Amino acid sequence: MPDLDALTIHESAALLRRREVSSRELAQAALDRIAAVDGRVRAFLTLTADQALAQAAAADRRLAQDEAGELLGVPVAIKDVLVTKGVRTTCGSKMLEGFVAPYEATVVRRLFDAGAVMVGKTNMDEFAMGSSTENSAYFTTRNPWDLSRVPGGSSGGSAAAVAAGEATYALGSDTGGSIRQPAALCGVVGMKPTYGRVSRYGLVAFASSLDQVGPFTRDVRDTATVLNAICGHDPCDATSAPGETPDFTAQLEAGVRGLRVGVPKEYMPADLHPGVRACVEDAIAALEAQGAAVDRDVALPSTKAALAVYYIIAPSEASANLARYDGVKYGFSYQQGEGMWDNMEKTRGLGFGPEVKRRIMIGTYALSSGYYDAYYLKAQKVRTIIRREFDAAFEKYDVLVAPVTPTPAFRIGEKTGDPYEMYLNDVFTLPVNIAGLPGISVPCGFVADGPSGDELPVGLQIIGKPFDEATVLRAARAYEATASWAARRPPL
Amino acid sequence: MALDRDAVTHIAKLARVALSDEEIELFRTQLSEIIGHFDVLSAIDTEGVEPTAQILPLQNVFAPDVPRPSLPPEEVLDLAPLTDDGYLRVRAVLE
Numbered sequence: 001m002p003d004l005d006a007l008t009i010h011e012s013a014a015l016l017r018r019r020e021v022s023s024r025e026l027a028q029a030a031l032d033r034i035a036a037v038d039g040r041v042r043a044f045l046t047l048t049a050d051q052a053l054a055q056a057a058a059a060d061r062r063l064a065q066d067e068a069g070e071l072l073g074v075p076v077a078i079k080d081v082l083v084t085k086g087v088r089t090t091c092g093s094k095m096l097e098g099f100v101a102p103y104e105a106t107v108v109r110r111l112f113d114a115g116a117v118m119v120g121k122t123n124m125d126e127f128a129m130g131s132s133t134e135n136s137a138y139f140t141t142r143n144p145w146d147l148s149r150v151p152g153g154s155s156g157g158s159a160a161a162v163a164a165g166e167a168t169y170a171l172g173s174d175t176g177g178s179i180r181q182p183a184a185l186c187g188v189v190g191m192k193p194t195y196g197r198v199s200r201y202g203l204v205a206f207a208s209s210l211d212q213v214g215p216f217t218r219d220v221r222d223t224a225t226v227l228n229a230i231c232g233h234d235p236c237d238a239t240s241a242p243g244e245t246p247d248f249t250a251q252l253e254a255g256v257r258g259l260r261v262g263v264p265k266e267y268m269p270a271d272l273h274p275g276v277r278a279c280v281e282d283a284i285a286a287l288e289a290q291g292a293a294v295d296r297d298v299a300l301p302s303t304k305a306a307l308a309v310y311y312i313i314a315p316s317e318a319s320a321n322l323a324r325y326d327g328v329k330y331g332f333s334y335q336q337g338e339g340m341w342d343n344m345e346k347t348r349g350l351g352f353g354p355e356v357k358r359r360i361m362i363g364t365y366a367l368s369s370g371y372y373d374a375y376y377l378k379a380q381k382v383r384t385i386i387r388r389e390f391d392a393a394f395e396k397y398d399v400l401v402a403p404v405t406p407t408p409a410f411r412i413g414e415k416t417g418d419p420y421e422m423y424l425n426d427v428f429t430l431p432v433n434i435a436g437l438p439g440i441s442v443p444c445g446f447v448a449d450g451p452s453g454d455e456l457p458v459g460l461q462i463i464g465k466p467f468d469e470a471t472v473l474r475a476a477r478a479y480e481a482t483a484s485w486a487a488r489r490p491p492l
Numbered sequence: 493m494a495l496d497r498d499a500v501t502h503i504a505k506l507a508r509v510a511l512s513d514e515e516i517e518l519f520r521t522q523l524s525e526i527i528g529h530f531d532v533l534s535a536i537d538t539e540g541v542e543p544t545a546q547i548l549p550l551q552n553v554f555a556p557d558v559p560r561p562s563l564p565p566e567e568v569l570d571l572a573p574l575t576d577d578g579y580l581r582v583r584a585v586l587e
Binding site: 307328419 | 500503504506507508509510511512515518519522523525526527529530532533534536538541542543544545546547548550553555563564567568571572573574580582583584585
């Protein structure tokens with residue numbers, strides 16, 4: 001019997017089908033692993049052991065009736081940004097400390113319908129604003145490969161849980177890199193689908209034109225499997241794209257012979273971490289050796305403006321979305337003030353952490369009278385230019401490849417004093433959100449950060465045309481098949 | 493561009509966020525730096541470029557006008573700190 005806490009979804013499903021393991025055993029293995037390592041990793045804000053065992057028992061009954069389904073009976077962790085009926089959803093904030101939603105997010109309901117077993121809700125930067133989980137109002141999650149380092153963020157709990165063997169897969173959300181960046185830093189696969197591919201109903205809103213839900217998994221096939229379950233039109237989300245969802249597993253093994261791969265030179269700057277550069281270049285060479293036609297001289301000149309565009313648009317949308325936290329309808333409420341406005345201002349002053357307040361302030365400023373044209377409208381126009389550059393690149397290339405992050409995982413506390421330094425973590429991921437494209441992070445090696453450092457994972461980013469996740473997954477799978485990184489487990 | 497304390501206080505008022513004196517000073521420095529980085533945009537020629545609000549070619553998405561159950565009002569009101577006879581209650585807006 002293999003280690004149950006190291007299985008992929010497809011390996012778990014095969015064992016369940018052959019009755020070599022029960023869903024209850026898988027759930028118990030995940031809960032045991034959590035008990036053994038989560039005191040150190042701290043991936044979970046809320047554990048749902050009783051519900052997990054009940055869902056596992058239900059899955060075992062469905063399996064006993066020969067029901068098939070890749071996700072049936074397999075343990076999952078859910079980022080605490082997705083509302084779960086009857087289980088608290090904090091969004092990493094004191095503002096929602098005791099909040100229990102009266103409804104289920106569409107993606108969670110879809111997983112539960114497919115027989116998923118939820119072991120818990122994972123830690124995150126408050127309201128998904130951050131790149132390290134250090135902005136969580138509760139605690140910082142640790143990187144399983146080096147507990148003195150961050151797991152990335154904002155979905156750092158989900159990434160760490162999958163890397164540490166605490167769940168077979170997880171859901172996260174990605175507004176500027178919040179799935180791909182922690183996936184890269186924790187050495188797991190993480191994907192942000194095309195904007196509109198996955199319903200945002202029940203996803204606590206951060207920046208509504210950028211947010212998208214996606215999976216963390218141990219291999220590329222599992223990512224395709226989870227996408228098959230969570231994608232598709234949802235009448236509860238007006239921005240969910242109509243139309244059929246393809247079977248994302250169908251073309252996985254088709255290889256990359258003749259695939260046109262572009263490497264944008266703006267994503268390989270001179271100051272890129274040398275270890276990251278070496279891993280990414282090796283991965284590109286591996287794709288080339290498999291028959292891909294690689295062009296290393298692609299230009300996306302407006303990349304340099306993407307960070308500014310993002311840090312105007314995302315905070316602007318956030319300042320509007322987070323206006324709902326007023327202490328009147330739900331969540332933390334300050335009641336001892338001098339009147340309604342005083343109560344509301346103190347509710348928000350005390351309920352939000354520093355980074356959330358910072359972004360609300362930036363957004364309010366960018367949208368305010370006298371600055372709207374210079375900042376918000378200008379950023380939306382440059383957004384158009386960034387999109388057009390990607391569109392032009394995708395006339396010539398089927399996918400673009402790049403690093404996910406400029407460096408491997410950094411140390412806890414290393415960047416908390418300088419918000420702008422923290423923002424630079426997302427410089428290679430946020431253009432993909434600005435253009436609404438699908439992007440994946442797939443493990444592409446390990447580097448030591450410093451002469452005596454532990455080996456830390458590195459991620460390869462593959463970016464595709466809108467709604468062409470299938471080609472992104474095919475390229476990711478072709479690379480993965482040449483590599484052996486998935487066999488490594490963190491030294492916990 | 494550098495923000496002064498009055499500008500930070502004004503933004504905080506617009507955003508309805510109470511800030512301590514320390515936060516006003518911290519945000520004055522940090523927001524000034526972050527907003528300074530936005531200057532990169534002024535060098536980009538956007539003459540005649542339409543703004544992008546979101547990337548999908550969807551506009552005016554309508555739902556069929558069919559009644560369906562809402563969330564149970566009592567469950568939703570249970571989430572609120574103060575209610576009164578089926579309504580959310582707040583302190584007087586005009587005093």
